[in-house]
Amino acid sequence: MATFQVVTEQHGELNCWRISSDRAELLIAQQGAQILSYQRVGEPPLLWLSDQAIFRHGKSVRAGVPVCWPWFGNLQRNPQAVQAMYHGEQAPAHGLARSRDWQLLGIEEAGNGLRIEFQLPEAQGDLPGWPHEVELKLVVELDEALKLNLTSRNMGNTPVTISQALHSYFAVSDVRQARVEGVEGLGYIETLADWEQREQQGALAFAGETDRIYLATPQTLSIVDPHWNRRITLTSSGSRSAVIWNPWTERAKELADMVDDGWQRMLCIETANVWNDLVELKPGASHSLGVQIGCEMI
Ligand code: TA6
Numbered sequence: 001m002a003t004f005q006v007v008t009e010q011h012g013e014l015n016c017w018r019i020s021s022d023r024a025e026l027l028i029a030q031q032g033a034q035i036l037s038y039q040r041v042g043e044p045p046l047l048w049l050s051d052q053a054i055f056r057h058g059k060s061v062r063a064g065v066p067v068c069w070p071w072f073g074n075l076q077r078n079p080q081a082v083q084a085m086y087h088g089e090q091a092p093a094h095g096l097a098r099s100r101d102w103q104l105l106g107i108e109e110a111g112n113g114l115r116i117e118f119q120l121p122e123a124q125g126d127l128p129g130w131p132h133e134v135e136l137k138l139v140v141e142l143d144e145a146l147k148l149n150l151t152s153r154n155m156g157n158t159p160v161t162i163s164q165a166l167h168s169y170f171a172v173s174d175v176r177q178a179r180v181e182g183v184e185g186l187g188y189i190e191t192l193a194d195w196e197q198r199e200q201q202g203a204l205a206f207a208g209e210t211d212r213i214y215l216a217t218p219q220t221l222s223i224v225d226p227h228w229n230r231r232i233t234l235t236s237s238g239s240r241s242a243v244i245w246n247p248w249t250e251r252a253k254e255l256a257d258m259v260d261d262g263w264q265r266m267l268c269i270e271t272a273n274v275w276n277d278l279v280e281l282k283p284g285a286s287h288s289l290g291v292q293i294g295c296e297m298i
Contacts, residue, residue, distance in 0.1 A: 002143075004114050006107055011036075012055025019107070019114065019142065026142055027064075031057065033102040033118035033138045035064040038146055038293075044228055046146070046295055048171040048266040054257045060098040062257040063169055067138060067150060068094035070123075070130060070162040072243070072274045077195075079278060081161040088129020094167065096127050097136065105137075113143025124155060132160045134281070145294040149237075152279065153286035160281045165243060165272035166291050168234075173227035175246055175267050180204040182221035183244075189213040189275060206267065209248035213275050217242045221269060224298070231298050234269055237290040241277035243270040 002021040009016045015030040027036040027049075038047040049063035060066045071082050075091035092099070097120055105117040116139070123136040133156035141147040154160050172178045181203045190196050191211045200214070203224075217240055223232040236242070245268040247255060252263040271291040273279045279287045 002112065002114075004109065013057045014055045014061070017104075017107070019116070021114070021142075024142060024146075026140075026146070028116065028140070029055075029061060030101050030104065032060055032067055032098040032100070033120070033140075034061060034066055034098065035140065035146075035148070036061055037064055040295065043230075043295070044173070045171040046232060046293060048169040050258050050262055050266075052257050052259050052262070058099050060094070062255070065148060065169070066094065066098040066167045068165040068167050068270070068272075069097040069136065069150070069152075070127075070132075070134070070160075070164065071095045072163040072165045072270075072272060078163050078274075079161075079276075081280070082163050082278060085132060085161060086129050087131065091129075095164070096130060097123070098167075100127075102138070110141065111143065113141055116140040116142070132156055132158075134160060135286075145292050147290065147292045149288050149290040151286055151288040152281060154281035154283055157283050159283065162279050162281070163272070163274045164279065164289055165270040165274065166289065167243075167268060167270045168291065168293070169266050169268050170223055170232055171265060172223065172225050172267055174264055175206045176264070177227055178206065178223055178225050178267060180221060180223055180244060180267075180269065182218055183214050183242075186217065187215045189215070204244060206246055206248075209251055210244060210246045210267075212244050213272075214242045214244065215275060215277070216240055223267065223269065226298075229297050231296050233294045233296070234271060235292040235294070236271045238288050239271050239273055239277065239291075241272045241274045243272050243274065244268065245270070
């Protein structure tokens with residue numbers, strides 16, 4: 001049975017918890033209930049934390065797993081049913097949840113690991129411009145793997161439609177050497193070419209800016225990293241879409257919170273409900289979006 005140590009830390013303006021055991025270390029911010037880093041003892045990090053990350057209230061950190069909710073990406077690119085839920089002015093990219101403080105409900109030992117539970121109380125009618133009542137909880141479990149589960153339960157009297165993603169930043173030795181398996185033959189939306197629909201040939205290798213929505217995704221996707229001799233495995237639940245992103249050279253230069261060559265050491269696979277894989281919650285209904293992140297040496 002692993003024993004865990006929990007230490008509170010301040011990173012810039014953000015309250016964080018550093019949770020460590022003899023097997024792994026996890027850093028989580030209260031803002032966004034955002035995992036900032038995850039590393040297993042004696043191995044390179046699994047999740048990437050930008051060297052130039054900005055820890056500021058109201059701004060999601062470029063790291064770990066930002067929670068995109070109740071919409072993903074640019075709201076205007078979402079189906080009408082998702083857009084219609086928002087009545088505010090300028091809609092922030094990737095929704096409202098990632099830049100607000102969540103409430104830590106508890107950290108407790110569970111089985112052979114640790115279970116951490118957060119909720120966003122404002123989602124029950126108090127989010128600016130988004131007047132719906134949803135109980136929103138994120139459960140993080142840390143044992144051999146890292147598991148995240150984001151549950152939305154409609155507490156109101158009218159249906160609620162959302163898009164969402166666990167926008168995970170993975171650490172890789174060099175994205176130019178890495179590949180994503182599990183996407184072979186899938187249809188995807190190429191957001192960089194006028195949102196054209198295309199079909200993936202073979203595994204995905206990276207040779208330029210990449211920003212794609214993969215559709216009808218299988219339960220398991222993996223990142224093969226030959227330099228670090230490892231395979232990161234993502235096992236999803238409640239999701240049939242995934243976004244894969246790397247900003248590459250020029251976009252990275254435009255990002256204030258990423259060093260110019262930071263794109264080489266990361267790639268995002270975002271376990272999602274986007275495009276036609278939306279979540280419609282009838283009154284009383286709930287939905288869980290989950291991902292389990294595991295790793296094996298190859
Ligand atoms: O998930 C891909 C994406 O939507 C990209 O288009 C890119 O902008 C990225 O997310 C990061 O978004 P952010 O708002 O965190 O800078």
